[in-house]
Amino acid sequence: MTLALDAAxxxxxxxxxxxxxxxxxxxxxxxxxxxxxxxxxxxxxxxNQSPLRIVLVRSDEGRxxxxxxxxxxxxxxxxxxxxxxxxxxxxxxxxxxPRLFPHFPQAKDAFFAERPAxxxxxxxxxxxxxGYFIIGIRAAGLAAGPMTGYDAAGINKEFFPDGDHSVLAxxxxxxxxxxxxxxxxxxLAYDEVVTTV
Amino acid sequence: MTLALDAAxxxxxxxxxxxxxxxxxxxxxxxxxxxxxxxxxxxxxxxNQSPLRIVLVRSDEGRxxxxxxxxxxxxxxxxxxxxxxxxxxxxxxxxxxPRLFPHFPQAKDAFFAERPAxxxxxxxxxxxxxGYFIIGIRAAGLAAGPMTGYDAAGINKEFFPDGDHSVLAxxxxxxxxxxxxxxxxxxLAYDEVVTTV
Numbered sequence: 001m002t003l004a005l006d007a008a009x010x011x012x013x014x015x016x017x018x019x020x021x022x023x024x025x026x027x028x029x030x031x032x033x034x035x036x037x038x039x040x041x042x043x044x045x046x047x048n049q050s051p052l053r054i055v056l057v058r059s060d061e062g063r064x065x066x067x068x069x070x071x072x073x074x075x076x077x078x079x080x081x082x083x084x085x086x087x088x089x090x091x092x093x094x095x096x097x098p099r100l101f102p103h104f105p106q107a108k109d110a111f112f113a114e115r116p117a118x119x120x121x122x123x124x125x126x127x128x129x130x131g132y133f134i135i136g137i138r139a140a141g142l143a144a145g146p147m148t149g150y151d152a153a154g155i156n157k158e159f160f161p162d163g164d165h166s167v168l169a170x171x172x173x174x175x176x177x178x179x180x181x182x183x184x185x186x187x188l189a190y191d192e193v194v195t196t197v
Numbered sequence: 198m199t200l201a202l203d204a205a206x207x208x209x210x211x212x213x214x215x216x217x218x219x220x221x222x223x224x225x226x227x228x229x230x231x232x233x234x235x236x237x238x239x240x241x242x243x244x245n246q247s248p249l250r251i252v253l254v255r256s257d258e259g260r261x262x263x264x265x266x267x268x269x270x271x272x273x274x275x276x277x278x279x280x281x282x283x284x285x286x287x288x289x290x291x292x293x294x295p296r297l298f299p300h301f302p303q304a305k306d307a308f309f310a311e312r313p314a315x316x317x318x319x320x321x322x323x324x325x326x327x328g329y330f331i332i333g334i335r336a337a338g339l340a341a342g343p344m345t346g347y348d349a350a351g352i353n354k355e356f357f358p359d360g361d362h363s364v365l366a367x368x369x370x371x372x373x374x375x376x377x378x379x380x381x382x383x384x385l386a387y388d389e390v391v392t393t394v
């Protein structure tokens with residue numbers, strides 16, 4: 001056994017898990033999302049900056065506001081998934097930094113005084129957290145359907161009028177429905193990805 | 198049980214896992230990294246574009262070339278970790294796209310003909326894969342020490358002279374050593390991160 005993680009967990013999170021395009025109508029509860037968050041919140045970000053913010057779209061009105069900004073090919077699944085989450089980076093994450101990284105409270109001013117530095121850091125670290133969140137959805141026994149096909153400026157204006165957030169992904173969440181996915185596409189071989197110096 | 202993932206796996210990947218700052222001298226083998234890759238390669242990216250590229254720094258010469266570009270505070274651990282990996286986004290990932298996403302071979306030209314679109318997509322999707330890779334290191338029973346404190350332009354020039362790659366993180370890998378971490382910093386509460394519309 002080269003890996004410490006048990007085989008069932010490997011299958012649940014990676015090998016058998018797939019991005020779903022259709023879903024059953026079984027609801028996804030707030031308790032499930034809270035359990036996902038309370039697990040993946042521990043995964044690392046630089047200075048523990050934790051810039052990911054999540055909007056759960058539950059109302060019919062919220063769903064309509066979102067679907068209009070999705071690419072046409074993503075609209076049917078975004079309209080029918082039991083739950084849709086908008087994942088965004090908070091460019092003003094530094095306000096919480098003295099509390100989040102008490103070992104080095106100067107980090108807020110030393111590294112993040114300027115907005116461009118904050119935007120770059122928030123985009124990367126929130127993207128890490130999007131990855132963790134997708135794994136967390138799978139840890140809950142649910143399927144994720146992450147999408148980046150949408151009018152980002154439209155979603156930002158619609159859901160984040162403060163101008164301080166930037167959408168990174170929209171994720172459909174639920175139990176996989178009929179014909180939920182195509183055959184799995186091939187992955188790059190190890191030697192195509194990894195080199196040694 | 199709100200989560201399907203067993204408690205031991207939750208602890209291994211998230212709750213007990215920590216970013217390590219010191220390491221024992223136990224080697225990290227190519228077989229371990231291959232097992233990590235062969236697990237996390239299945240996690241999703243847009244159009245299965247899989248833009249992450251990994252450079253394993255094993256030689257003394259490679260280590261010296263890297264350490265000179267690290268921020269001073271990161272040099273001691275980067276010098277002493279059993280293995281260091283440079284994680285980068287490949288901005289020319291689209292060349293492999295017809296093979297990686299056979300369901301829609303037109304994606305290469307329809308979405309990724311222009312370099313800025315490719316860079317943006319590669320940066321986000323490779324960042325997702327950095328997150329998956331960190332989880333994979335933990336799945337191998339190892340500790341990761343991800344860092345973004347370095348001269349990125351220097352690393353890019355040193356290790357990716359083709360101009361087609363952009364470093365996203367440098368990760369120390371090994372078994373945690375003495376005083377490997379500080380006390381865990383607090384996380385944001387669910388209600389600070391998640392809103393509902």
